[in-house]
Amino acid sequence: xxxxxxxxAEIVECIRRLVxxxxxxxxxxxxxxxxxxGQLSVNRNTVALAYSRLVAAGIAVTQGRRxxxxxxxxxxxxxxxxxxxxxxxxLASGNPDPACLPDPLVLLKAAGSRVTLxxxxxxxxxxxxxxxxxxxxAGPGRSEVTVTHGAVDAIERVLxxxxxxxxxVAVENPCFLGSLNTLKEMGHPMLGVGMDNEGMCPDALxxxxxxxxxxxxxxPRAQNPTGCSLSAARAACLRNILGxxxxxxxxxxxxxxxxxxxxxxxxxxxxxRHWVVIRS
Numbered sequence: 001x002x003x004x005x006x007x008x009a010e011i012v013e014c015i016r017r018l019v020x021x022x023x024x025x026x027x028x029x030x031x032x033x034x035x036x037x038g039q040l041s042v043n044r045n046t047v048a049l050a051y052s053r054l055v056a057a058g059i060a061v062t063q064g065r066r067x068x069x070x071x072x073x074x075x076x077x078x079x080x081x082x083x084x085x086x087x088x089x090x091l092a093s094g095n096p097d098p099a100c101l102p103d104p105l106v107l108l109k110a111a112g113s114r115v116t117l118x119x120x121x122x123x124x125x126x127x128x129x130x131x132x133x134x135x136x137x138a139g140p141g142r143s144e145v146t147v148t149h150g151a152v153d154a155i156e157r158v159l160x161x162x163x164x165x166x167x168x169v170a171v172e173n174p175c176f177l178g179s180l181n182t183l184k185e186m187g188h189p190m191l192g193v194g195m196d197n198e199g200m201c202p203d204a205l206x207x208x209x210x211x212x213x214x215x216x217x218x219x220p221r222a223q224n225p226t227g228c229s230l231s232a233a234r235a236a237c238l239r240n241i242l243g244x245x246x247x248x249x250x251x252x253x254x255x256x257x258x259x260x261x262x263x264x265x266x267x268x269x270x271x272x273r274h275w276v277v278i279r280s
Contacts, residue, residue, distance in 0.1 A: 003031070006042060011050035016059060019070060026072035030060065056165070058187070123147050138252070138277035139268030151255050152178045154278045155217065159186060162249045162274055163214055170208035170216040172200060176224040179217055179253070188215075195226055198234040206241050215249035216242070218267055222256035235265030243271040250275040 001023040005011035018024040030036070033051065037044040051068045054060040061071045123145075131145040148154040159169070165187055171179060173192030183190050191208040193216075194201045200218060208216070218238070221229040230238075242250060250268050257264065257279040268275035 003036060003040070005040065005050075008046050008050040008053060011036075011040070011047065012053050012057075015050070015054060016057075019059060024070050026070050028070045029066055030054075030068045030070070032067055134257075134279065135277055137264055137266065139266045139272070139275050140270045143277075151253055151278045151280050152182055154276070155179060155251060155253065156182050156186065158249070158251060158276050159183075159188065159215065163188065167214040168208075168212050170205060170213035172217070172219060172223060172226075174225055175217075176219065176253070195223070195228065197228050199223065199228055199230040200234070200238060202234070202237045202241055205238060209241070209245050209248060213248065215251060217251045217253060219253050219255070220264055220267070221254060221260040221262050224255075229260070229262045230265045230267070232263070232265050235267050238267040239269040242267060243269040246271045246273050248272075248274075252277045254279050 001018060003011065003014050003018070005014050015024065015030070024030075030051065031039070033044050033047045037047045040047070051060065051062075055062055055068065059071060060068050062068050127147070128145050131147075132143075135143060135145065146154075146157075148157060159182075163169075166189070168189040168191050169183055170191045170193050171183070172195055174195070175190075175192070180190065191211055191213050193208050194204040199220070205216065218230070220235070223229065242248060250272055252267065252275070254260075254264060254277055266275075266277070
C-alpha cells in the first residue's frame with residue numbers, strides 16, 4: 001500500500017481508491033501529516049488539507065492522539081416496521097385508496113400552472129403567503145418560509161446549515177427513528193432527553209444543554225412513538241430553559257399540525273437566535 005500525489009486532490013483520490021480496493025481498512029491510521037509530507041516531498045499544509053477533505057467526505061475521522069484514521073462503515077441503522085412473518089400488522093406503511101385522491105394533473109391545469117425556469121422564486125407568492133399565515137404561531141419575531149421534500153429533508157438541511165461536524169444534538173428519548181438515522185448518518189452525537197406525558201422533561205433537557213448540545217429537536221404534538229403533546233406549562237418551562245442557551249438551534253418538528261386538535265405551544269423564546277418549525 002502506497003499513498004501518492006503532489007496535490008491535496010491527488011492525495012485524497014489515492015486514499016479513496018485504496019479504501020475502495022481494501023488496501024486501507026476501517027480504524028487503520030493514516031501516516032502522520034509530517035511523515036507523509038516528507039515521503040511525498042510536499043508541504044505539510046497540502047497533506048493537512050487532504051486529510052481535512054477526507055474527514056469532511058466521511059472517509060476518515062480524526063481521533064486525537066491516534067491521528068487521522070479510516071472511518072468504520074456505519075452499522076445497519078434501525079428501521080421502522082416489523083419482522084417478516086410477524087402476526088402484527090404494520091399500519092405505519094399504509095397508503096390511502098388512490099380512488100380517494102384527486103388527480104394532480106387536473107388540479108394543476110385548473111390552477112393555471114406553468115413551467116418554472118431557473119432563477120424564478122421557489123413556490124408561488126400565494127403559497128408563501130398561505131404558509132406564512134399557517135406558521136404565524138411558530139415563534140417570536142419575523143420568520144421566512146422554505147419548502148422542502150418532507151420533515152426529514154428539512155431537518156437534515158437545517159442541521160447542515162447551522163451545525164459543525166461532531167456537534168451534539170438533544171433528542172427525545174424515545175425518538176422518531178427517521179431523526180435518529182439522520183443524525184447518525186451526519187455524525188452528530190445524540191443526547192437523549194427523557195419524556196413524560198407532557199413532553200421533554202425540563203431537568204433532562206437542561207442536563208443535555210449543559211453537556212454541550214448545540215441543537216434540540218422537539219415534537220410538540222403527537223410525538224412519535226409516545227403520542228404525547230407539549231402542554232402549555234411544559235412548553236413555557238422549556239422556553240425558559242432554552243432562553244439561557246441562546247446559541248442553541250431549536251427545531252420543532254410539528255409533523256401532525258394539519259390533524260392535531262391540541263394547540264401548538266412554541267418553545268422558541270425572544271432570546272432564541274435560531275429556531276425552525278417544520279410542518280407537513
